[in-house]
Amino acid sequence: MYKYNDFDEAFIRARTAQFRKQVERRVAGNLTEDEFKPLRLMNGLYLQLHAYMLRVAIPYGTLNARQMRQLAYIADKWDRGYGHFTTRQNIQFNWPRLTDVPDMLDALADVEMHANQTSGNTIRNVTSDHFAGAAVDEIEDPRPVAELLRQWSTDHPEFQFLGRKFKIAVGASEHDRAVLKAHDLAVRIVRNDAGETGYEILVGGGLGRTPMIGKVLHPFLPREDLLPYVEAVLTVYNTLGRRDNKYKARIKITVHENGIDTIRALVDEQFALIRPTFSGYDQELLEEIRAHFPEPDYVKAPLDAFETAYENDPVFRSWADTNLSAHTNPDYAIATISLKKHGQTPGDATSEQMRVMADLAEAFAHDELRISHEQNVILPHVHKSHLPAIHARLKAVGLATANIGLVSDIIACPGMDYCALATARSIPVAQQIATRFDELKLEHEIGELKIKISGCINACGHHHMGHIGILGLDRAGVENYQITLGGDGSENAAIGERAGPGFAYDEIVPAIERLVLGYLDLRESPEETFLQAYRRLGAEPFKAVLYPEAKTKNAA
Amino acid sequence: MARKFTPKVVTANDLIEGDVVYLTDDGTWTRKLSEAALFTIPEEADERLSFAAAQTGRVVGAYLADAEPGETGPVPAHFREAFRATGPSNYFHGKQEAAEQA
Numbered sequence: 001m002y003k004y005n006d007f008d009e010a011f012i013r014a015r016t017a018q019f020r021k022q023v024e025r026r027v028a029g030n031l032t033e034d035e036f037k038p039l040r041l042m043n044g045l046y047l048q049l050h051a052y053m054l055r056v057a058i059p060y061g062t063l064n065a066r067q068m069r070q071l072a073y074i075a076d077k078w079d080r081g082y083g084h085f086t087t088r089q090n091i092q093f094n095w096p097r098l099t100d101v102p103d104m105l106d107a108l109a110d111v112e113m114h115a116n117q118t119s120g121n122t123i124r125n126v127t128s129d130h131f132a133g134a135a136v137d138e139i140e141d142p143r144p145v146a147e148l149l150r151q152w153s154t155d156h157p158e159f160q161f162l163g164r165k166f167k168i169a170v171g172a173s174e175h176d177r178a179v180l181k182a183h184d185l186a187v188r189i190v191r192n193d194a195g196e197t198g199y200e201i202l203v204g205g206g207l208g209r210t211p212m213i214g215k216v217l218h219p220f221l222p223r224e225d226l227l228p229y230v231e232a233v234l235t236v237y238n239t240l241g242r243r244d245n246k247y248k249a250r251i252k253i254t255v256h257e258n259g260i261d262t263i264r265a266l267v268d269e270q271f272a273l274i275r276p277t278f279s280g281y282d283q284e285l286l287e288e289i290r291a292h293f294p295e296p297d298y299v300k301a302p303l304d305a306f307e308t309a310y311e312n313d314p315v316f317r318s319w320a321d322t323n324l325s326a327h328t329n330p331d332y333a334i335a336t337i338s339l340k341k342h343g344q345t346p347g348d349a350t351s352e353q354m355r356v357m358a359d360l361a362e363a364f365a366h367d368e369l370r371i372s373h374e375q376n377v378i379l380p381h382v383h384k385s386h387l388p389a390i391h392a393r394l395k396a397v398g399l400a401t402a403n404i405g406l407v408s409d410i411i412a413c414p415g416m417d418y419c420a421l422a423t424a425r426s427i428p429v430a431q432q433i434a435t436r437f438d439e440l441k442l443e444h445e446i447g448e449l450k451i452k453i454s455g456c457i458n459a460c461g462h463h464h465m466g467h468i469g470i471l472g473l474d475r476a477g478v479e480n481y482q483i484t485l486g487g488d489g490s491e492n493a494a495i496g497e498r499a500g501p502g503f504a505y506d507e508i509v510p511a512i513e514r515l516v517l518g519y520l521d522l523r524e525s526p527e528e529t530f531l532q533a534y535r536r537l538g539a540e541p542f543k544a545v546l547y548p549e550a551k552t553k554n555a556a
Numbered sequence: 557m558a559r560k561f562t563p564k565v566v567t568a569n570d571l572i573e574g575d576v577v578y579l580t581d582d583g584t585w586t587r588k589l590s591e592a593a594l595f596t597i598p599e600e601a602d603e604r605l606s607f608a609a610a611q612t613g614r615v616v617g618a619y620l621a622d623a624e625p626g627e628t629g630p631v632p633a634h635f636r637e638a639f640r641a642t643g644p645s646n647y648f649h650g651k652q653e654a655a656e657q658a
Binding site for chain 1: 569571572573574575576612613616617633634635636639640643644645646647649650651
């Protein structure tokens with residue numbers, strides 16, 4: 001894991017001290033809210049419906065046991081004893097007092113964490129594949145590149161006042177687990193026919209009001225050109241991006257309105273200008289960063305404990321079958337801890353649960369934890385012999401739900417229960433869907449199915465990319481939910497299509513039930529997933545299940 | 557003919573706690589919607605909003621929210637205001653919890 005050097009430490013401490021003074025001046029009345037708001041947003045502090053909310057960065061979703069314990073401590077001391085993990089691998093605390101936030105930032109700095117650039121019109125927390133360093137299909141660990149971009153973008157003077165926020169993700173695998181194509185800019189580490197590695201650069205992806213799939217800006221960028229090239233993209237966006245209309249300010253619109261070829265030509269021009277000013281220090285730095293991400297010191301041990309438990313304990317077997325993924329080391333597994341227990345709030349963990357996950361990471365998983373954009377926690381490096389013990393500890397604190405990738409593993413934004421921007425609730429819809437399918441005991445039979453729920457058009461819940469997407473809106477003063485079908489957040493990224501008229505709050509869960517049960521009748525075999533069936537059959541048979549009354553009317 | 561004016565309360569968030577607050581008849585702030593002043597005359601509502609918005613050392617983001625007269629004071633006219641007046645629906649936190657403790 002990346003370890004702060006003296007510069008990082010001094011920077012974070014200075015920043016925290018600066019914010020403490022800003023809060024003091026605000027409380028003393030020397031700063032107005034208009035003056036203070038951009039300052040607090042730069043430090044991840046929002047004002048939501050019921051309280052302030054502090055969004056803490058977890059760069060590329062990686063943290064260690066000590067950091068997870070500190071998040072638990074912060075949750076207990078200054079919040080309500082829990083935290084909410086987000087779709088951008090961050091954690092949010094929902095109930096801080098303004099005057100406590102400087103102390104919270106100090107406590108974060110104590111464990112090399114911060115809330116910088118988790119809000120505002122800057123380059124946001126850089127995200128990555130939550131299986132990085134462990135995935136069987138990756139070319140290399142993408143996190144050193146993500147860390148390089150984090151350092152380059154932190155407090156970058158040219159990019160503190162962009163037209164709008166800018167999100168970057170980095171991946172290095174065939175299978176995209178980081179939703180690269182929904183980012184303003186994505187870096188994909190690829191290998192060419194000659195066996196050399198380089199970067200595919202995608203630009204202009206994004207969800208929200210105008211969902212767009214990222215386009216290839218450069219198919220194979222030489223490695224030493226990464227920072228000047230990304231900087232050139234940002235400069236072009238900063239110059240060309242619209243500032244007259246907030247809804248047209250993201251780079252996806254800049255790309256859409258100007259065309260990818262024009263953008264590419266402008267980027268090439270700017271790149272040629274600044275490339276000579278990069279002396280190669282960035283490459284030395286990347287090498288230094290790379291040394292922080294060594295392969296784990298793998299243990300050799302017999303696998304009997306795993307095999308015995310797998311044979312004899314059906315509950316463990318179900319969890320192992322559902323929540324484990326293949327690791328590059330065949331004696332190891334990647335274990336995903338579900339934060340989606342049926343009926344619970346997706347992505348929430350109590351301080352007690354955080355401490356248990358920290359203990360497990362320390363004892364059994366080379367002191368590493370990851371947060372996924374799907375709002376779960378991952379132990380990326382687990383020797384299989386430890387899995388039964390891990391499962392038992394997880395079970396004791398309600399963290400052993402065997403539902404990864406299934407219908408109840410729902411992404412949901414905070415929605416109207418917390419968010420000042422929301423137009424409807426998301427969390428209770430997710431809770432009720434999960435509870436209902438648990439009652440039906442059909443989850444494992446249904447198989448892979450991604451439901452994603454957003455409580456407004458901004459799409460923090462990635463609804464466009466759900467196999468089934470749900471968008472909560474305010475229609476004439478009541479909550480109304482639109483369903484989209486066929487979205488996909490993987491390397492085959494697709495934007496879901498709207499199925500038809502929306503459903504009222506008390507109609508949405510039955511509608512989802514109809515849709516999923518309808519799929520069971522429509523699929524060719526148990527192996528055909530919801531998305532595959534949708535792609536084979538098209539929307540019509542699914543719409544017929546969703547809107548039976550329309551079918552009757554047409555027949556009449 | 558002018559549209560019928562929906563009664564308003566002046567609401568904001570407390571500067572320190574972030575908690576939802578409402579302006580009362582005597583110009584102080586309360587955490588309970590039922591204790592808020594309900595304005596039925598547009599000019600009066602606007603005047604009280606200006607008064608509230610000027611209190612930048614006390615509250616943040618003052619605005620007028622639609623409300624209706626209820627048996628024990630104003631009640632929300634829209635579900636967003638109902639959540640602000642109650643708290644989140646996934647946990648018993650916020651005002652609903654405070655109300656029980658009171």
